[in-house]
Structure formats: structure tokens, C-alpha cells
Amino acid sequence: MTSTDLTTTGRDSVVIPSPASPYQGDIARYWDHEARPVNLRLGDVDGLYHHHYGIGEVDHAALGDAGDSEREKKLIAELHRLESAQTNVLLDHLGEIGRDHTLVDAGCGRGGSMVMAHQRFGCKVEGVTLSTKQAEFGNRRAEELGLSDSVRSRVCNMLNMPFETGQAQGSWNNESSMYVDLDDLMAEHSRILAPGGRYVTITGCWNPRYGQPSKWVSQINAHFECNIHSRREYLKAMADHRLVPQAVIDLTPDTLPYWELRATSSLVTGIEEAFINSYKDGSFQYVLIAADRV
Ligand code: SAH
Numbered sequence: 001m002t003s004t005d006l007t008t009t010g011r012d013s014v015v016i017p018s019p020a021s022p023y024q025g026d027i028a029r030y031w032d033h034e035a036r037p038v039n040l041r042l043g044d045v046d047g048l049y050h051h052h053y054g055i056g057e058v059d060h061a062a063l064g065d066a067g068d069s070e071r072e073k074k075l076i077a078e079l080h081r082l083e084s085a086q087t088n089v090l091l092d093h094l095g096e097i098g099r100d101h102t103l104v105d106a107g108c109g110r111g112g113s114m115v116m117a118h119q120r121f122g123c124k125v126e127g128v129t130l131s132t133k134q135a136e137f138g139n140r141r142a143e144e145l146g147l148s149d150s151v152r153s154r155v156c157n158m159l160n161m162p163f164e165t166g167q168a169q170g171s172w173n174n175e176s177s178m179y180v181d182l183d184d185l186m187a188e189h190s191r192i193l194a195p196g197g198r199y200v201t202i203t204g205c206w207n208p209r210y211g212q213p214s215k216w217v218s219q220i221n222a223h224f225e226c227n228i229h230s231r232r233e234y235l236k237a238m239a240d241h242r243l244v245p246q247a248v249i250d251l252t253p254d255t256l257p258y259w260e261l262r263a264t265s266s267l268v269t270g271i272e273e274a275f276i277n278s279y280k281d282g283s284f285q286y287v288l289i290a291a292d293r294v
Helices: 023-034 037-043 071-092 111-123 130-142 182-194 213-224 231-239 252-262 272-281
Strands: 006-008 016-017 102-107 123-130 151-155 166-175 193-206 243-250 285-292
Touching: 023 130, 023 285, 071 102, 071 111, 071 166, 071 193, 071 243, 071 252, 102 111, 102 130, 102 182, 111 123, 111 130, 111 151, 123 130, 130 151, 166 182, 182 193, 182 231, 213 272, 213 285, 231 243, 231 285, 252 272, 272 285
Parallel strands: 102 123, 102 166, 123 151, 166 193
Antiparallel strands: 006 016, 193 285, 243 285
């Protein structure tokens, strides 16, 4: 990379390489302009901003009844609780992490998972995103929480991360692996992970048992400008890059209540039907895969 490829935003930690491809430029723009209430209002609940979905049983008692004037507020808090529960399940699979370890969040969004990881393990958490706005947002939140020394977001391509070989004890993709080639992605995680470290992904994937991507999966791809991979492709790319699955968990039944609740809220984005139908017809799955770097 030459110096003409770089621009800075005033913070040393946010150095912006030009996107590696026109597609990455599109994705950077998408997330720079993303300000859907469904993401921001949920994050406002407790200052942890997520761009992923939720899992677990809905607490109907916490929602109040249909006529409750606070119903919408309670519903937002409940969706947010389920999204944080999702992060907790991801963190549960990182294995033994000590304060001196480094974790890497590949495709870190506004940084909610990074803050939760630091709060749990007390270690450094490094995040990368294509979006300058997201990196700035995440760094601002870390500063407000007094965590700037430990939690840092950078603008860069996760296929070429600014980390040493073997630097990370754990790394993850939380709903961010559908934007890249899986072979390239697993090669890069394998490079930055220490042998004995752990990689975790939570992702939607199409189900090889269904045959090919269903029309719902195609709709989700068009909505998010992404390319959902199959379960088979994940396992193959991991196997090819010294990442040996330690757990493969089908979270589809655990995420359906979240989607059914979300579809009843004022925050609908129009894509809810595609998720619910494809989860139900078996063409699409929500999975967690944790793999040992051997
Ligand atoms: N993991 C976060 C955000 C998920 S949204 C969360 O759980 O909240 C998808 C994220 O992937 C966005 O932050 C987007 O910038 C990032 N992303 C997509 N392609 C990327 C790439 N090639 N390199 C780095 N980040 C990427």
C-alpha cells in the first residue's frame, strides 16, 4: 500500500485504506449510511450497539399487555436483551481467555460485542470494519466508557488485518462473514490466531439439504447486498485452513421467537418475512460454529 492509499480521520487509530474492491466500497457506504431505528433505538437501551439478531425465549411478562402505553419501549428492550444474549453465546465459545490475551472482532459494526467481550475477559479487543462511521462510533463509545486503551475499532478489510501472525487468542465474525470469500476469510483468521486459539462465527447460512439458495435467501442477499454461504462452504473453508470445528450449533429454533416478536413491532424493515419463511422451510439456518486453530 502506498501513502496515497491512506486518509486519516484525525484519530491515529482510524486509518482508512481504500476499499480492496468496488464491492467493498459499496458495503462501506451501506454501513456508513445505516441508521435504522431498529439498530439505534435498541442500542440506546444500555449503550451496547449491535447489528445482529437475537436468540432465546421471549419474556412475555416483561412486554406487558397489548394496551400497555409502554409496550413499544418494553418491546425494544426485550429485542435488545435477546441480541445481547446472542453475543453472550458467542463469547461462551471462545474458550479460556485471560487478561493478557487479544481478541479480534472481524466486521465489528458499532462495537457492542467488543465492549461485552472486554467486560467479560478484561482483555484487549481489536475490531475492524469497512465503515469509518462505525469505527468512529465504536471508538467514541469506548472513550465514554473509559475503555479506549482496551477496545479499539479500525477501518480495514478483514481479509488483510493489521495484526501479527498468531497475535490473537480468539477471533470472531458476528454476522459479517457473508460479505467476503470464505476461503480468504478463514486463511486470514488462521494466520492471526495463535495455535490453540479459537475462532467463532455466528451466521445465517443456506442449508445444503435444501439444495440451492431459496428465493427467501436471494431476497436477504439483495436486501443486505451480501452473499450468504452454505453450511458446507463454512466447514470446508475451515477444514482447509487448520480450523477444526469444536462445536456446530443450529440456533435456528432459538432465533425464531426474536423474529416473530420483531415482526410485530413498529421497527420492521420489510425483511422479516424472508427470514421467518426461510427458517421455517429449512432453506436457511442460523448457526454458531466454533473452531480450534490447530
Ligand atoms: N459484528 C457486528 C456488526 C455486523 S454488521 C455486530 O454483531 O454488531 C456487518 C459488519 O461487517 C459491518 O460492520 C461491515 O463494515 C463489516 N464488514 C463487511 N465486510 C467487511 C470487510 N471486508 N472487512 C471488514 N469489515 C467488513
